[in-house]
Amino acid sequence: MIGSSLVVLYGIALVSSMGVQSARAAYADDCTTPDGDQGRCMPFSSCRNIEERLTEAQKSGQKVPADYAVYLQKASCGEFNGVRHFCCASAQIQHNSKVMTLLKDENFDCGNFLSQRVANGYEVKLSSRPWMALLRYHQFGESRFLCGGALISERYILTAAHCVHGLQNDLYEIRLGEHRISTEEDCRQQGRKKKCAPPVVDVGIEKHLIHEQYDSRHIMNDIALLRLNRSVPFQKHIKPICLPITDELKQQAEQINTFFVTGWGTTENGSSSDVLLQANVPLQPRSSCSQAYRRTVPLTQLCVGGGDLQDSCKGDSGGPLQAPARYLGEFAQKMVEFGIVSQGVVSCGQISLPGLYTNVGEYVQWITDTMASNGL
Ligand SMILES: *[C@@H]1O[C@H](CO)[C@@H](O)[C@H](O)[C@H]1NC(C)=O
Numbered sequence: 001m002i003g004s005s006l007v008v009l010y011g012i013a014l015v016s017s018m019g020v021q022s023a024r025a026a027y028a029d030d031c032t033t034p035d036g037d038q039g040r041c042m043p044f045s046s047c048r049n050i051e052e053r054l055t056e057a058q059k060s061g062q063k064v065p066a067d068y069a070v071y072l073q074k075a076s077c078g079e080f081n082g083v084r085h086f087c088c089a090s091a092q093i094q095h096n097s098k099v100m101t102l103l104k105d106e107n108f109d110c111g112n113f114l115s116q117r118v119a120n121g122y123e124v125k126l127s128s129r130p131w132m133a134l135l136r137y138h139q140f141g142e143s144r145f146l147c148g149g150a151l152i153s154e155r156y157i158l159t160a161a162h163c164v165h166g167l168q169n170d171l172y173e174i175r176l177g178e179h180r181i182s183t184e185e186d187c188r189q190q191g192r193k194k195k196c197a198p199p200v201v202d203v204g205i206e207k208h209l210i211h212e213q214y215d216s217r218h219i220m221n222d223i224a225l226l227r228l229n230r231s232v233p234f235q236k237h238i239k240p241i242c243l244p245i246t247d248e249l250k251q252q253a254e255q256i257n258t259f260f261v262t263g264w265g266t267t268e269n270g271s272s273s274d275v276l277l278q279a280n281v282p283l284q285p286r287s288s289c290s291q292a293y294r295r296t297v298p299l300t301q302l303c304v305g306g307g308d309l310q311d312s313c314k315g316d317s318g319g320p321l322q323a324p325a326r327y328l329g330e331f332a333q334k335m336v337e338f339g340i341v342s343q344g345v346v347s348c349g350q351i352s353l354p355g356l357y358t359n360v361g362e363y364v365q366w367i368t369d370t371m372a373s374n375g376l
């Protein structure tokens with residue numbers, strides 16, 4: 001663990017200088033580096049030049065040179081969740097290296113989708129979208145699934161902030177590996193043989209992590225992470241989806257013609273389908289959503305769907321907008337979560353409005369920093 005040992009190594013020297021700045025700065029706040037560059041307050045593992053210097057020092061087993069220790073003291077902008085933060089020049093900000101190491105590991109088997117196609121009508125083939133998660137709430141003395149999400153690591157679910165905000169006491173459990181909600185065992189016929197998925201896995205939630213700038217009135221920055229109270233081992237029907245972690249993948253979000261939305265049609269009113277469904281939804285220019293929602297649509301959102309609306313109510317609120325893509329140069333295509341169902345998408349009315357989705361690529365920095373700060 002680079003992180004904890006560095007804190008031990010340099011903690012004592014840095015602590016005394018912390019007081020004043022840390023009271024004001026918060027994660028990703030604007031700041032000025034000791035060199036006079038504009039930057040943001042980031043964990044050291046999200047700051048390329050600082051991480052390189054600290055890693056170098058740690059490898060050589062020596063302390064950082066005195067002048068660099070002074071630089072670090074000046075750059076220090078707080079400690080959040082026990083992780084030292086520094087003012088990092090904008091050009092040096094990188095996705096958190098601890099999380100990237102995990103996501104880029106060759107054994108991290110994300111986005112493996114078996115089959116793109118659907119079985120009966122819109123029904124997804126058994127275990128072919130193994131990242132799909134159902135969010136379970138206590139409400140009015142009942143237990144209900146009221147939102148969806150996606151598994152992105154052994155410990156984290158990615159969902160919408162509106163599924164979590166103000167509901168921290170109600171939202172208590174995640175279901176993974178589900179296909180048909182009403183049956184104990186989910187099976188399919190293959191020739192004469194019956195193939196069944198392993199049982200579903202219900203996991204508790206340890207932390208509800210809502211984006212710091214979530215705006216519940218205008219539904220902006222509609223993104224949240226749920227830290228599970230234990231790691232979930234990946235298996236046939238439980239696997240993570242990939243994230244758009246490279247510039248190339250982030251740009252692709254603007255070029256893909258058709259995305260997939262999968263879900264049980266779960267909204268604040270419950271599920272509309274017993275079985276996991278998939279719909280195709282076309283990318284639309286942001287101007288279509290600007291018109292429909294009467295406001296500007298920023299780059300942090302994607303405008304998707306509309307038109308032929310037979311499909312539009314099958315996604316889950318908080319569920320993934322996905323598409324197959326080349327991931328880290330691998331030959332096989334992987335399913336990547338480009339968006340999170342945010343607004344408008346799940347109203348199953350007759351009016352065919354396009355929906356607004358959180359543009360995940362714009363939040364990979366937040367996702368990786370939040371995961372690193374709260375434990376992988
Ligand atoms: C996790 O949460 C579940 C559901 O709330 C609970 O039953 C379980 O005991 C918890 N497990 C751990 C390891 O804390």
Ligand SMILES: *[C@@H]1O[C@H](CO)[C@@H](O)[C@H](O)[C@H]1NC(C)=O
Nearest residue numbers: 267268269270317346347348
């Ligand atoms: C949920 O039900 C209420 C009352 O019927 C309705 O007004 C609302 O639009 C529904 N929400 C969704 C997302 O379908």
